[in-house]
Amino acid sequence: xxxxxxxxxxxxxxxxxxxxxxxxxxxxxxxxxxxxxxxxxxxxxxxxxxxxxxxxxxxxxxxxxxxxxxxxxxxxxxxxxxxxxxxxxxxxxxxxxxxxxxxxxxxxxxxxxxxxxxxxxxxxxxxxxxxxxxxxxxxxxxxxxxxxxxxxxxxxxxxxxxxxxxxxxxxxxxxxxxxxxxxxxxxxxxxxxxxxxxxxxxxxxxxxxxxxxxxxxxxxxxxxxxxxxx
Amino acid sequence: xxxxxxxxxxxxxxxxxxxxxxxxxxxxxxxxxxxxxxxxxxxxxxxxxxxxxxxxxxxxxxxxxxxxxxxxxxxxxxxxxxxxxxxxxxxxxxxxxxxxxxxxxxxxxxxxxxxxxxxxxxxxxxxxxxxxxxxxxxxxxxxxxxxxxxxxxxxxxxxxxxxxxxxxxxxxxxxxxxxxxxxxxxxxxxxxxxxxxxxxxxxxxxxxxxxxxxxxxxxxxxxxxxxxxx
Numbered sequence: 001x002x003x004x005x006x007x008x009x010x011x012x013x014x015x016x017x018x019x020x021x022x023x024x025x026x027x028x029x030x031x032x033x034x035x036x037x038x039x040x041x042x043x044x045x046x047x048x049x050x051x052x053x054x055x056x057x058x059x060x061x062x063x064x065x066x067x068x069x070x071x072x073x074x075x076x077x078x079x080x081x082x083x084x085x086x087x088x089x090x091x092x093x094x095x096x097x098x099x100x101x102x103x104x105x106x107x108x109x110x111x112x113x114x115x116x117x118x119x120x121x122x123x124x125x126x127x128x129x130x131x132x133x134x135x136x137x138x139x140x141x142x143x144x145x146x147x148x149x150x151x152x153x154x155x156x157x158x159x160x161x162x163x164x165x166x167x168x169x170x171x172x173x174x175x176x177x178x179x180x181x182x183x184x185x186x187x188x189x190x191x192x193x194x195x196x197x198x199x200x201x202x203x204x205x206x207x208x209x210x211x212x213x214x215x216x217x218x219x220x221x222x223x224x225x226x227x228x229x230x
Numbered sequence: 231x232x233x234x235x236x237x238x239x240x241x242x243x244x245x246x247x248x249x250x251x252x253x254x255x256x257x258x259x260x261x262x263x264x265x266x267x268x269x270x271x272x273x274x275x276x277x278x279x280x281x282x283x284x285x286x287x288x289x290x291x292x293x294x295x296x297x298x299x300x301x302x303x304x305x306x307x308x309x310x311x312x313x314x315x316x317x318x319x320x321x322x323x324x325x326x327x328x329x330x331x332x333x334x335x336x337x338x339x340x341x342x343x344x345x346x347x348x349x350x351x352x353x354x355x356x357x358x359x360x361x362x363x364x365x366x367x368x369x370x371x372x373x374x375x376x377x378x379x380x381x382x383x384x385x386x387x388x389x390x391x392x393x394x395x396x397x398x399x400x401x402x403x404x405x406x407x408x409x410x411x412x413x414x415x416x417x418x419x420x421x422x423x424x425x426x427x428x429x430x431x432x433x434x435x436x437x438x439x440x441x442x443x444x445x446x447x448x449x450x451x452x453x454x455x456x457x458x459x460x
Contacts, residue, residue: 001239046381047327047335059320065295066326073319089303090289096296097277104334105277 005041005052008214009119011111012103013051015176017216019068019084019169020053021023021207023075025227032126035120035129047189064103068169095163098170100174101199106148111177113141118184119219142186152178153192175202179211185222189230196230204228235262235271235282237446239349241341242294242400243281245406249298249314249399250283251437253335265350265359269384294333298399305455314399325393328400332407335434336378341407343371348414356426359429360405384410405432409441415452419460426460435460 004020005025006013020027025062032041034050036044047064053070061070072085085095090123118134124130152174154164156160178199181187189196202208212226232258238245250257262271263399264280275282275292283291285298287363291300302315316322333420347363353358382404385392393400411417419426432438442456 045327047331059323062327065332066323066329068321069299069326070323091299093291093296094287094302095298096299097275097292100293101277102297186417196299 002027002055002056003030003104004145005026005044005050007032007034007050007220008216009115010034010181011107011115011177011180012049012173014179014211015064015103015169015173016051016053016067017205017211018172019071022082022084022172022205023071023079025071025075035124042221045109051063053135060120064173065099068099077163081166084167086164086166086168091164091166091168095168095170098163102170102173104175106177109144110141110148111180113137114181114186116138116140119216122218145186146188149178149189149195151188151193155158157194161180171198171202174207178194179208180205183216183221184219187224200228200230203230232257232286233260233284234258235260235280235284237262237264237280239345239410239448240264240280241337241345241407241410242279244409244441245294245333245399245403246281246283246297247441248406248437249301251440252314252402253301253309253434255301255305256423265354269342270373294403297328297448298329305394311396312396312401316394316396316398321394321396321398323398325395325398328393329403332400332403336404336407339374340371340378341410343367344414344416345412347371349446354449376421378420379408379417379419379422379425385424386428387424401428401432405429405438409433409438413446413451416448430458430460434460452457 002025003018004013004016006017006029016186017029025173030039032050034041034048041052042048044060047062050062050121051064051067053067055070061067068085070082076083076085079167087091117138120129121131121133123136151164159165159173160176161167176186203212215221231278232250232255234246236241236259238261247259262280262417264267264278266270267278271282272278274290279293279294281297283293283297285291285304291297298315303314306313306315315325347368350359351361352362357411380391389395392404408417419429433442445451
């Protein structure tokens, strides 16, 4: 059985949890707090970031993008039309472009700010990063999310799914990042109907259920977080 | 003929220039100033980052990692033993882990600071990012580079090349980022003999020559930048 070191508030962990579920790869989830810098964890991934997968053969795969590439190489052919990294060269480029868009750009401009300021700072002891939230950072993230939401809307008005006509990694990385922002109630869904409908389609997939059922101690989800008709 | 939009001080552009030269992919270089946010450039890569490749068929591939994956899919099999993304699953994971290490972590901790503070701030007009350098950021980057250099040394004392027994993308991404820091004279090579010898091996490859011959107006290279016996 595969094993995934993850954290419930980490969007890249959520991305790979969705992907593993979509691919039907049976996985044991192990919660990791990367800020504790546990030695055995750093040994698996010296960069100290989540998620880290250990596949059924014992191969350690650190980081969401290397995991996506590995999973496609290991299982892609067998998945046929359900493959999440498309076969066609142009569509592969577009999927990888969007994985980077959300993993790097959306994370730096939106999810990292909100997770740090609204969740981690509340729970970490002073000295390990705990402090009062920086309201300017929260304001910036809430302003940035509007532009990203419009970009999602722009893409899905032209295509069936984010990277093209088929569901791909791009949809899951985007939905994973948006899901944690949505948990905090900070996605202005009503500002883009196409983006909202796209998210509703993803949210109702069985792979999403475990994420929607999770709650963080001390931070209740927004009223519509788990609601499929939000 | 392929085309690469690049900038001489951008380490990710340098990485792909090295790779294209190693793979013998004939390429026209086009200098792009991403901070100008040229509309036709943003159309090719909405994230606004370098490099962007257009291959001989007209396919636009934005971003260093998507370019690496694309090149391996397009040319990897034909390269045989010279392939830069190894064939073996474990070695592919290690190569991709190190691409992320340098593209994301080294960039955020070292190269982005130094390029911004020592180069871009000097040349950009006030209002487009020009200002006096932040000496605290420069100090932090110069302290961080020591740790990364030790990590390179640690890896190459155990292996022939950075990701294993064969030359791979990992060597070129690491050398590209170090090369711009070396241009500025900020790599303490004498602190790690193994890392220095590894860099000397890369620096003497023909693919490196164009980089070593370039100079930036107003910022001369460090005394040993182009020296193969530094």
